[in-house]
Amino acid sequence: MESIASSLLSLAYRLFQPGLCPGDWAWATSMAGALIALFPVGTAVAVALMRKFTGNRYHGGALAALIALGLVGMFLIPWLLITGVSSVFRAVFRGDPAGLSPQEYSALQQQYCWVGPQDEYLGGKQNVYETLFYPSGDMLSYGYYLGGLVGLPLLVLLAVLLLARIAMRRGPKWPGRLLWVSFVLLVIASAGVESNTAVHLWLGFLPTTVLGVIPVALVGPPSWSTIEDSDRRPERLPEQRPQQPVRIDPREQQQQQTPPPPPPPPAKQYAPTSVAPAPEPPPEQPPGELAATPGPVPVPPGSAPAGSSRFRRVRRLGHGGFGTVWEAVDTQLGRTVALKIAHAPDRETEERMQREARALAALSHPNCVHVYDLVEEPDGLALVMEYLEGQPLAEIVDTAGPLDDVAAGRLWATMASALAAAHSKGVLHRDVKPSNVIIDPSGVAHLIDFGIARSRGDSKLTATGMMVGTPDYVAPETAAGAPASPASDAWQLAATVSYALTGQPPRGTRETPMAALMAAARAEPPTQLPRHSVHAKLLAASLDPQPRNRPTLNTVHREVEGWLARAGTSTDGPVTKLVPRQQ
Known part of the structure; x- marks a missing residue:
């Protein structure tokens, strides 16, 4: 190691050797410290690169690699080089060149200012332990050594702590201890290094670790x-026990060789007026995959006579370019429902209604509106849904003002859970916005209007002139023409939460919808984020223009739920209290 240290010193001497006090070799020693500090910095870079592939997986090989990087890069290699440099200077002081060239060896004999010969200054004094605990000089020199041998390592330690924290972003901070604790061991183990050499090495260490x-x-x-x-968490496979040899009785073997019984008779055919058993629902699709058939489609009851309706309409709830939503009463079951009737019952409209019915029928979440039926009304195809008494989030914020952090956290957590449940069934919403979030009188949020939701089976179905999403709340990639994804739903939900906290869309308002759409397609940065909210950092990450950089909905739910728990509350509370409307 002494030969490697002498080569390192020779390289440092060629790179940086100003003829200034306290001497060219003293400055070369600081350059050697800067070169040695590249190993801790490289260790932090290696940890950050490793986490790009392993994330927060700290067990098995990932944990072993992290421990090895900390011990080798933060402690072992720097310690060997530091002690090697000190050994070279001590050997030169004793008259041994220690691998240095004759010119370098003779330069160490030169005297500079008050330090005297450099070989004695760097290799003939007390070590760090002796200087700190058995001082032999005055208080001024002791203060100098105290600052150089204690203050400088503390500053370098702060830089190493910062390196570890940056390398461990978006994860727990405890693995960073494997890095800075190893550096603390390096400082302690360097107590036998010559004190002047240690001061100059730490002087070079500091700028490299900061940069x-x-x-x-x-x-x-x-x-x-x-x-x-x-x-x-990885799924645990059931343990397979070794099969034991089975003895077969000859009589049982003879029975097994007999021909199988005849196939069962075909299923009974029911008459048209009979009620056949309901078919079994299709199996659930694995999470994260868009389902070709996300759920059973409610079929219209064929028993209703033509031109009549079982639903008595009470009042109109909403009206848009696609259809009209009514509050109605189911006269057969005696319950209040929401009736969504299409304007033009052509084939494309029917396919869109069936698509929304499939999307909602596949979901079973307390914060998603439930679908009951798909029926033929005298004026068109109608979707029968759960009636939610309440107000849209847009109306609440417009009349009562923005929500606080707790209410916005509950809104974000519940809506993220609802959208994650929809994505697990293969359904994308694609139009999350404040007007599509209904707050009931108890303050619970519900996600409605899956009218442009899609699944893999109907991905090619489009409506002429229909814009996917609302311009103020559309994700940049979908505004630019890219296909929608769970990340785009997450962007729209974050934009909705930002509106709930500020009363403004994240990109601000535009004069026309086309201007808002162009701003979204250009991925203009958000300008109306809640700067003083505790959710500001997570909102900024969720509104990132690159979908791959956004936290997933499950991550958002976990982060917000954790903050609510630390704040002494939970997601079960109301988003806001509402007074029921007077009939």
């Missing part, structure tokens, strides 16, 4: 999808 923050930050944190995959 090392830049490459570690440039590596960037792991993507939210990688973190989500690492946080997901």
